[in-house]
Amino acid sequence: MAVPTHRPVGKDVFFMMTCLCDAFYADVARAAVEILEHAGCRVHVPEDQTCCGQPPFNGGDFKTSREIARHTAKVFAGDWPIIVPSGSCAAMHFHGNSLQFEDESDREEMTALGNRTWELFDFLVHGLGLTKWEGKLEKRVAIHHACHTRGTKTGEAIKTLLGSVDGLELLDFGQGEQCCGFGGTFSVTFPTISAGMGTLKLDHVLAQQPDILVSADMSCLMHLSGLAEKQQRPILHQHAVQLLRAAMPSV
């Protein structure tokens, strides 16, 4: 997957909350805004934003997805970089859209949208140049790398920032490259396989006895934590940005 090169960086940034955080994870969006501001950004959150269009896209309904993507492009019109606390939404912008708009007349505009989009940690480390996070947090942390961050620098960025926190221990666990099993509607269309995949992942993660499981994508965590809770072995889970906030001496 080709991540755009030469994406814009600047003090003014757009923030895309993602439909998932809009519905279920308000604190993740809060933490992301706070961290961006702490890093010196002026964060603009367009009111009319809704979704990147991934759910219908994954189901093959490119027509519906394009309509949503066009709305998003309108809402985020301008030159500012678009920061999103989700590897999969970012990938939708710079990869998914390139597929579904390849024969469309507004292909150029949608490409431009992708060329301004950064996953949050990728932006913090490779956009703003932050490599050391001040603060302390004594925790054993397992990082689940969301599949849509494959081929991007997000995973490396999370490890860099979290790894730089005093007291934080990053854990390795078995079969780390394997998908958690969420996959959007896949989680309900293929329930046996999805649960099987998630259970395997949980087995490997829990074997390392982490204090907390983090990721750059809440979708994976929603699925894994939901499975864990149902299986009566609940796991503490947070978006990696919430951990950054927790490590800060005061925010």
Place this chain on the structure above:
Amino acid sequence: MSQPVDTFAKQLKPATREAVIKSAALTTGQRVDILSRDFEDPDALRRLAGQIKQHTLENLDQYLEQTEASLTKAGAHVHFASDVASAREIILGILQEHEVKTVVKSKSMATEEIHLNPFLGQNGIESIETDLGEFIIQIDDDTPSHIVRPIIHKRREEVAESFEREGLGDYNTDPETITRRARVHLRSKYMNSGAGITGANFLSAESGRMVLVTNEGNARFSMAPNKVHIAVTGIEKIIPKDRDLSVFLNLLARSATAQQITVYTQFINGPRPADKPSGPEHMHVVLLDNGRSDVLASKCREILRCIRCGACQNVCPVYRQASGHGYRAVYGGPIGAVLSPLLAGKESFGKFADLPKASSLCGACREVCPVDIPIPDLLLRHRERAKSEGIPSPGSPPMEPFGSLATSPALWKTSMRASKALNHLPLGLMPIKPLQDWLAVRTLPKWQGGDFRAWLKKRGKEAGDVE
């Protein structure tokens, strides 16, 4: 109504699933080890191989003609087969011309596609699989569940039972004993066969050399004691030059079995020299289309780069849960999910349209593919095609309502706030299928619709700038 692949996974024996996961995970890890040991930038090599293949496919008409000329010059007979029926007729014709009664077969997915063995059997010709795994599949009347490791789903106890049943010795689960018995049994078959049939891993347009990659020695043995050699291969196996083989051979075994190179790599472009005592006097190469030219014309043509290494199957988490048989066709796993709907032909796309959905689009396959095939993109193209052709998909919620919501900000924001009411309702009792499917195995977090936006608004009133 549920998805066939999911249903299959549900009733798969836990022991089988464990065997598949264990083997697949092991090879996946070993593949990474050997690639990083030997190459500074294995991904660059994969991309190079992908480029060579893509170039060949985009110019396949020229390379096909060049291959035909090279092979003919070297003394082999070249046949073109449009489809299954044509391929079978050609092969039968050659065998009948030489009065062959027994054929020894080396592993070939192309021959699986044309269901060659039963067809030959119906025509009075015994066709014996010689690759150990395929031999076991044959005596069990089973089908392979993995491109490279056909009996990844079987345990030694099952094999021992089969051997006893076939009169190859009393019940014995020792893998070495089983292998020795197969060796002894198949030797006489080789020596008394009239023809050997193989596939081909690559076909060099420059020299006509077909390349065969094996570990057991069965391909060598299929081409030493008998008179006729028939190679069946898809037209997409062609590569431009002999030198390109250094790229592909360095990637194939490492990707398939984490070996640097397989035990036997053979380069053949003609029958044996007249003055040699052993080897086939006649060499025939059957170039099979069987839907590949349609794939070449489509937007999924990258799948034709495939060199059948099986790395995508090994790494695929869905494959590990369902096993190869869950894919109902010759090719399983990620490559099967792309190829099967295509090779089925235009009218039968619907028969396999569910396979591309049996994926979380994780992209692990793309990362391991030695020819850099963008498999998840191809799966998405299939999904789009299925949607636009109106092929029903059990369990997939329609997305148009979501689309309406997501393009009406006012409605969206209202719905978000309203969703919080769901926190007070017995979700477990609501007749919304996706919700029920979710709750069957997972809990749902509390709805927080609108909370972040409310926080922003409040902040804005205090701090001023947040829009």
Place this chain on the structure above:
Amino acid sequence: MSSDREQILTRVRDAVKTIESRTPYPDYPDDVAVAMNRLSGPSLWDNFAKNFAAVNGRPMTAHDELTTFLQEQEVDTGYCDPDLYEAFGKPLEALGLAIHKTYDRSDYDRYQFGITRASGAIAETGTVVLTDSETSDRLGALTPWIHIAVLKPSRLVRSIGDAIGTFGGESNIIWATGPSKTADIEGILIEGVHGPGEQICFFDESG
């Protein structure tokens, strides 16, 4: 009614006609994929021997190595390329082994070892190269449990790419990298399947 050939070529031509920008044949160096870490020894033979042994091949340089091995294996009958009879067959006969210079198909299981020429070898992988023109009998190199490939030092090359460069007009080339094997049953490695269970490469520095 057009033939299959015409149909296929037409369909393929039509299929690629619509492709706007074609992927060029990439430019790449001959040694783009050489595994340098496997060539770190002092000589080609050292590297070959190490890599060959790593896949359970047996590199040998002295005749007594060979005779000791064959005696340990308790063999009595073997096939030998007539051209190699003087140097290899005769000394073994002197030790009481039966040597056949013609391979008798009706009695294939009799041959416990076969001695034929190697046409080359590849140091990077530990591979012995066999060709039709220099192998006296395909069966003699294949059916016995033990195969001894006799290699002239000048035929040893460094890499896979180099070996491809020596193809010439050969119509049948076999690269043998150790003894035959399988891991089909539960992933357990077993050596000696249909091909030899012992693969020897004899480095023949004579003459």
